[in-house]
Amino acid sequence: MDSIISIKGLSKTYKTGFEALKSVNLEIKRGEILALLGPNGAGKTTLISTICGIISPSSGSVTVDGFDIISDFRKTRAIIGLVPQELTLGSFDTVWGTVRFSRGLFGSKKDDAYLEQLLKDLSLYDKKDSEIRALSGGMKRRVLIAKALSHNPKILFLDEPTAGVDVELRKDMWKIVNKLQSQGVTIILTTHYIEEAEEIAERVGIINNGELLLVEKKNELMESLGKKQLVIELKEKAKKIPTTLNKYDIELSEDGMQISYTYVVQDEETDISDVLNEITNSGLLLKDLKIEQSSLEDIFVDLVKEGP
Amino acid sequence: MNLTAIKVIYLNEMMRFWNTLFQSIASPVISTALYFVVFGSAIGSRIENIEGVSYGLFIVPGLTMLSVLTQSISNASFGIFFPKFTGTIYELLSAPVSFYETLIGYVGAAATKSLILATIILVTANLFVDLNIAHPFWMLGFLVLTCISFSLFGFIIGLWADNFEKLQIIPLLIITPLVFLGGSFYSIGMLPELWQKVTLFNPVLYLVSGFRWSFFEVSDVSVGISLSMVFLFLAICIAIIAWMFKTGYKLKQ
Numbered sequence: 282m283d284s285i286i287s288i289k290g291l292s293k294t295y296k297t298g299f300e301a302l303k304s305v306n307l308e309i310k311r312g313e314i315l316a317l318l319g320p321n322g323a324g325k326t327t328l329i330s331t332i333c334g335i336i337s338p339s340s341g342s343v344t345v346d347g348f349d350i351i352s353d354f355r356k357t358r359a360i361i362g363l364v365p366q367e368l369t370l371g372s373f374d375t376v377w378g379t380v381r382f383s384r385g386l387f388g389s390k391k392d393d394a395y396l397e398q399l400l401k402d403l404s405l406y407d408k409k410d411s412e413i414r415a416l417s418g419g420m421k422r423r424v425l426i427a428k429a430l431s432h433n434p435k436i437l438f439l440d441e442p443t444a445g446v447d448v449e450l451r452k453d454m455w456k457i458v459n460k461l462q463s464q465g466v467t468i469i470l471t472t473h474y475i476e477e478a479e480e481i482a483e484r485v486g487i488i489n490n491g492e493l494l495l496v497e498k499k500n501e502l503m504e505s506l507g508k509k510q511l512v513i514e515l516k517e518k519a520k521k522i523p524t525t526l527n528k529y530d531i532e533l534s535e536d537g538m539q540i541s542y543t544y545v546v547q548d549e550e551t552d553i554s555d556v557l558n559e560i561t562n563s564g565l566l567l568k569d570l571k572i573e574q575s576s577l578e579d580i581f582v583d584l585v586k587e588g589p
Numbered sequence: 590m591n592l593t594a595i596k597v598i599y600l601n602e603m604m605r606f607w608n609t610l611f612q613s614i615a616s617p618v619i620s621t622a623l624y625f626v627v628f629g630s631a632i633g634s635r636i637e638n639i640e641g642v643s644y645g646l647f648i649v650p651g652l653t654m655l656s657v658l659t660q661s662i663s664n665a666s667f668g669i670f671f672p673k674f675t676g677t678i679y680e681l682l683s684a685p686v687s688f689y690e691t692l693i694g695y696v697g698a699a700a701t702k703s704l705i706l707a708t709i710i711l712v713t714a715n716l717f718v719d720l721n722i723a724h725p726f727w728m729l730g731f732l733v734l735t736c737i738s739f740s741l742f743g744f745i746i747g748l749w750a751d752n753f754e755k756l757q758i759i760p761l762l763i764i765t766p767l768v769f770l771g772g773s774f775y776s777i778g779m780l781p782e783l784w785q786k787v788t789l790f791n792p793v794l795y796l797v798s799g800f801r802w803s804f805f806e807v808s809d810v811s812v813g814i815s816l817s818m819v820f821l822f823l824a825i826c827i828a829i830i831a832w833m834f835k836t837g838y839k840l841k842q
Contacts, residue, residue, distance in 0.1 A: 387685060388591045
C-alpha cells in the first residue's frame with residue numbers, strides 16, 4: 282500500500298513558545314484507518330489542523346497524494362474532508378444550505394442527488410430544511426460529517442468524533458467509516474478513547490507531548506508490546522509460593538486461592554510451557570486457568586508513562 | 590481560481606441580506622425619512638441655500654455616504670468576524686480557497702449590499718426633494734469605489750477584532766464622527782478658518798465632496814483630489830489586506 286500522506290520533520294511552535302509538534306514523521310497509507318491516540322493536549326488536533334491547512338507549520342513538510350500542502354494547497358485540500366472536534370456550525374443556516382455551501386466551497390460542481398443520498402445515509406434527510414440551531418448535539422455532529430463528505434473527499438479526518446456522542450450515533454458513525462473505507466477513503470481519527478482505536482483502526486499512532494511515540498498495526502502493537510497474564514485458580518488455599526517457583530515473578534492472591542504470572546509474549550526468555558510444568562510439579566493443585574491479554578489502554582498508559 | 594467558492598461565499602453572505610429583507614429596506618427608508626423631516630423640513634427650511642443648492646438637496650449625498658460608509662464597514666466586518674466567532678472559519682481555512690477568493694466573496698457581498706442600500710436611500714430622498722444628478726456615471730463611480738473601499742476596511746476590522754467590542758469601536762468612535770464632521774450636512778466653507786483646515790485631514794470630506802460634486806457640481810475640494818483620495822484609501826486597504834493575508838494575521842496560528 283503506498284502512502285497518501287507523507288509527513289516529514291513536522292514541527293509547530295505557537296507564538297506563546299509552546300511546542301505542539303516536535304519533528305513528527307508519519308506515512309499514512311492509502312485506504313487505511315489510522316487512529317491517533319493521545320491524551321488531551323498531546324498535539325493530535327495540531328497535527329491534523331496542519332495537514333488540513335488551518336495551522337501553518339513552523340518547519341517540516343507534508344505531502345498529500347504527492348502534492349505539497351502549501352505550494353499545491355488547492356490540490357491537497359480538495360481531496361480532504363475534516364470533521365472538527367467542536368460543533369462549529371452557523372446557527373441560522375439550514376442543513377441543506379450548509380451542506381451545499383461546503384460542496385461549493387471545495388470547488389465541486391453542483392450534485393444535489395449525491396447530497397440527498399449523503400443526507401439519507403446520515404439519517405438527516407428529513408431534517409434537511411431545519412435550521413441548525415433546532416438540531417440536537419448528535420444531529421449537529423451528523424451535519425458536520427455531511428459537510429466534510431459533501432465534496433467526495435479521498436481522505437477524511439475525524440477529530441475526536443465520538444466526544445459527547447450517544448451509542449446509536451457512535452455505531453452509525455463506525456458503519457459510515459467502514460463504508461467509506463470500502464470505497465477507498467483513507468480515514469484518520471484522533472481520539473483519547475482507547476476503545477475507539479481498538480474497535481475500528483487498523484494502525485494506531487500514539488502521540489504525547491507533541492512527539493509521535495510509535496505507529497504500528499493494532500494487532501502487531503498488541504502482540505509486541507502487549508503483556509499476557511496467566512491466572513491459575515487453586516483447589517486448595519496456598520500459604521506461599523513454592524520455592525521452586527521463586528525464579529518466576531509469580532504473585533499469590535490475598536485469599537491464597539489464585540496465583541498469577543505476567544509475561545511478555547515476544548520475550549525470548551519466556552517459555553510458558555516451562556512455567557506451567559514447574560507450577561504443576563510444585564505441588565500446587567490446579568482448579569482452572571485462564572490467560573488475560575492486556576488491552577490497548579494498558580499499552581498506551583505504559584507508553585505515555587515512559588514517554589518524554 | 591475557485592470561482593465556485595467565490596460564488597457560494599458571495600451568495601451565502603447575500604442570503605443574510607435577503608433573510609432580513611424587511612429590516613434591510615425599512616431601516617434605511619425610515620432613517621432617511623427622519624433625516625429629511627428633521628434636517629430637510631424642520632431645520633432646513635430656516636437655512637439658506639448653500640452655493641445655490643437647497644439644504645434639503647444638499648444633504649442627500651452626505652446622507653447617502655453616511656449610510657454607505659457605516660453599512661459597508663458593518664456588513665464586511667461582521668461577515669468575516671462571525672465565522673471566527675462561531676468557529677466555522679475552520680471550513681474556509683481548510684478549503685481549496687485562496688485568501689483573495691475569500692476576500693472577493695465577502696467584500697463583494699458587503700459592497701453589493703451597500704449599493705442596494707444607497708439606491709434605496711436615493712429613491713427615498715427623491716420622494717422628498719427633486720433629485721437631479723448632474724454626472725450620473727461619476728456618481729456611480731464614486732459610489733462603487735466608496736462601497737468597495739469601506740467594505741475592504743470593514744473586512745480589515747473584522748479580521749482584527751477578536752471580540753464584539755472591538756468590532757464596534759472603530760465604526761462608533763472613528764467613522765461616525767468623521768462622517769458627521771466631514772461635511773455631510775454642511776459645507777466646510779460654513780466653518781471658521783481654523784476648523785476648515787482641520788477638516789482637510791478628514792478623509793471622509795473628500796468622499797462626500799466628490800460625491801456631492803457628481804450631483805450638483807458643487808464641492809468643497811476639487812473633484813480630482815477627491816478621486817485621488819478615494820484611490821489612495823483603496824490602495825491602503827489593499828496593502829493592509831495583502832500584508833494580513835501574507836502573514837495569516839489573526840486567521841492562522
